[in-house]
Amino acid sequence: MEIFYMLFSDYWPVAIGIIAALIFSFVTSLEVDATFKKHNADYVDSKVPACDAARQILDMNGLYDVQVVKIKGHLTDNYNPRTKTVSLSESVYGSATVSAVGIAAHECGHAIQHAVGYTPIKLRTFFAPVVSIFSNSWMWVFIIGCYMNWMLLIEAGIVFFSTIVIFQAITLPVEFNASSRAIDTLIKTKILYGTEVAGARKVLKAAAMTYVSALLTSIMQLLRLITRMNRRR
Ligand SMILES: [Zn+2]
Numbered sequence: 001m002e003i004f005y006m007l008f009s010d011y012w013p014v015a016i017g018i019i020a021a022l023i024f025s026f027v028t029s030l031e032v033d034a035t036f037k038k039h040n041a042d043y044v045d046s047k048v049p050a051c052d053a054a055r056q057i058l059d060m061n062g063l064y065d066v067q068v069v070k071i072k073g074h075l076t077d078n079y080n081p082r083t084k085t086v087s088l089s090e091s092v093y094g095s096a097t098v099s100a101v102g103i104a105a106h107e108c109g110h111a112i113q114h115a116v117g118y119t120p121i122k123l124r125t126f127f128a129p130v131v132s133i134f135s136n137s138w139m140w141v142f143i144i145g146c147y148m149n150w151m152l153l154i155e156a157g158i159v160f161f162s163t164i165v166i167f168q169a170i171t172l173p174v175e176f177n178a179s180s181r182a183i184d185t186l187i188k189t190k191i192l193y194g195t196e197v198a199g200a201r202k203v204l205k206a207a208a209m210t211y212v213s214a215l216l217t218s219i220m221q222l223l224r225l226i227t228r229m230n231r232r233r
Pocket residue numbers: 106107110175178
């Protein structure tokens with residue numbers, strides 16, 4: 001319904017751009033699942049499960065105070081800098097596959113970024129609370145602005161939304177850098193060998209593409225808001 005409304009009410013190049021971005025994000029999510037599954041059938045020769053791989057990587061980087069825990073869900077893996085915890089999902093934690101080890105190493109990559117003070121992750125952590133407020137309120141501000149025909153509110157809604165786009169753009173180097181740190185440490189620790197490294201790279205690249213598609217979708221959405229604002233002027 002939303003798609004049809006959008007098609008007939010938007011400037012057509014923007015509508016096509018949004019549909020292309022949505023298709024890209026759909027294909028990307030399928031690709032993430034397929035790549036994860038494919039390399040989750042590849043057991044690593046070192047027989048090191050993801051939880052132990054994470055421990056080794058963290059210790060190698062002097063991060064003895066970062067804990068590794070198991071959490072519920074599928075691909076819910078994350079690193080929390082406040083609690084200094086690498087959380088690995090049930091399908092990753094005890095699994096000694098290329099996919100599981102790759103993902104565990106990626107989350108450790110985030111822990112290392114925090115420890116070494118990697119600038120993009122510092123910016124991301126700093127702006128996260130503000131962006132969270134804006135992402136919950138931009139739409140209301142924009143809609144009320146349109147309803148009251150108050151240009152200042154419409155512009156404020158767009159500025160709020162722009163901060164989300166900037167935040168997503170800062171996320172890209174953070175994610176790609178965590179993955180490259182992950183691959184480096186997996187080679188150094190000899191947890192992965194030869195073709196296993198290429199497999200882990202593919203899994204992490206597919207996962208990173210979800211952040212690229214989220215950014216593209218937001219950029220198209222921003223263009224949509226701007227064209228709507230210009231039409232009102
Ligand atoms: Zn990440």
